[in-house]
Amino acid sequence: MHHSDFTAFLDGFNRLAKLDLDLGDASCPETAMARLRGYRAHIAAGPEVTESIAHQIALLTFVNIASRFALGGVTVSGIADVPLLAPWHGDSLASAVEMLGGATADLAEETPVVLLGSATTPAERGGCQITFAGWRGGVVPLGGSRLDEKETVAAAAVLAGSLAAAEIFAMLRDEIGAGCRDHGLSIWRPDGDEDWRSPASDGPPVSVLPNHLWVLGLGHLGQAFLWTLAMSPYSDRASVKLVLQDTDVVTGSTASTSILTRPETTGRKTRTVAALLENLGFATSIIERPFDGAFSRRSDDPSVLICGVDNALARTQLELPRFELVIEAGIGRTASDFRAVRLHSFPSQRAAAELWKAGAAAGVATAGNMPGYQRLRESGVDDCGLALLAGTAVGAPFVGGVAGALMFGQILKLLHGERPDAVVDLDLRALEARRAVPSSVPLVHNPGFQPCDNC
Structure with missing residues (x-):
């Protein structure tokens, strides 16, 4: 391969595919990319998404991020006819999802799922739940205890959606503990002195x-x-x-x-x-x-x-x-x-x-x-x-x-x-x-x- 050809290849190489090359888990760049193309993710939205801007922000953040490594497709359910409330492009929440690389569809077999709001999954499935409140955001295991998800700083909803994408990536790679932990932090108190789930780590209302x-x-x-x-x-x-x-x-x-x-x-x-x-x-x-x-x-x-x-x-x-x-x-x-x-x-x-x-x-x-x-x-x-x-x-x-x-x-x-x-x-x-x-x-x-x- 000529140097100029390789430079052009490198300019287009997914930066997470390089992970498998450097770990020795892929025998060539094509194998590393094929692994990403086999990754799929799903987010199921509860009824809260019809009225909550914060839930929509978390959903759009997850789709935007996950679509960049789950190249086999990121699908979303529970958003039919939902108006777009989050400050982004689109005539509806579904259209915003599509612009960010996702698609509306039912949960497919063997696809890890993220639950948003009070959504449920129809079968035993690997995944996690997004949760946030105030300045705090993160994920908990399916069936875990969520925060109240009412008064929320927009940045905390972004944080929660980002951490959900990180957790799904860890699950797709079969990493120990992924999907089985409470995983989050407080933007107001990012130190580890207080439990991120505790109101003691929260900040004042944003004005x-x-x-x-x-x-x-x-x-x-x-x-x-x-x-x-x-x-x-x-x-x-x-x-x-x-x-x-x-x-x-x-x-x-x-x-x-x-x-x-x-x-x-x-x-x-x-x-x-x-x-x-x-x-x-x-x-x-x-x-x-x-x-x-x-x-x-x-x-x-x-x-x-x-x-x-x-x-x-x-x-x-x-x-x-x-x-x-x-x-x-x-x-x-x-x-x-x-x-x-x-x-x-x-x-x-x-x-x-x-x-x-x-x-x-x-x-x-x-x-x-x-x-x-x-x-x-x-x-x-x-x-x-x-x-x-x-x-x-x-x-x-x-x-x-x-x-x-x-x-x-x-x-x-x-x-x-x-x-x-x-x-x-x-x-x-x-x-x-x-x-x-x-x-x-x-x-x-x-x-x-x-x-x-x-x-």
Whole structure:
């Protein structure tokens, strides 16, 4: 295989298919993709979905994410003739589901199921239940005790839908404990000091939302953050001003992790994301130059920067333009840590330049001795191509969904009288081991906000 052909292949390679290559579970890329094509998922909606925006947000989040790895199909039942209440495109909930890659159908045999609201499954089946309340979201086993699912922050519904997709992925891979555990967290209290199901981990009712933000990086994390923002109940979307900064173009693999991108999407990320957001009623401006030492913030620019770039040099300079608040998140890259999320806020006791050394590269597993890499070498892929593949991140859209909800939640915390967390550290394989360190740096500024619409 010529290097140019291999590069084109890699640009379109699903980032979760790479997991099986790096683990040695697939003998070639085609085998890894075939496994994803064999994955199917179903979500059964209860009657709550006809009147609850939060239930619709959780459903759409699950469909949007699961359709990127369950390539055999994501189906939905219980939504016939249901009007679309969630703030997304479509004439009905079913049409929104179809736009996001799902289809309305009955539950098929041997397909794991997610239950939403008071939906039930007709037969003994593997799966889980979505649940949320206030700032809390997660999944419980089928038949488990749900939260009240009444007064809910939109970001918590996004969180719950993302964690449901993560749980189904774990079930499809026969991972120990998947579908048999209470698995969630609180956006208000992401530390592990309180049980996420307890009201003690909840926050106050949400009354305002941020309306002037700078988003750096429009890939996996940036798009997940913007999905959470788009799902939030803004009273006046036209007054929400978003500055979008990125230099990349959409490739065939982008849709496997970035949840505002469809497989047919092309062009620059800034322009495709801006067009989608403007169609939803938001105001955007775009910047298509690197975030480097020459960058400076003007007085009329947003005071809050959201960073989702995987670039050590850009991260070292996050504080230089003097944004009042920076929320940064990073996720794992390898087969062993791709479900890890680490979030930082600045200003902090430790400067960004201390956390990341300029030019430092993220560690990656070479996996060069795995069967899939050996097969590629035998087919004519040179060492340069194999190194390029080895350095490509394993990526899961549900990890971004969780991170995006947490990033948005940090701004909500500031707007509701709580300091952001200096660090949040978690792994979706073991959420009970999560930790969060509250910021000790006082923040007194107005990041720009507007009242909620039916919060």
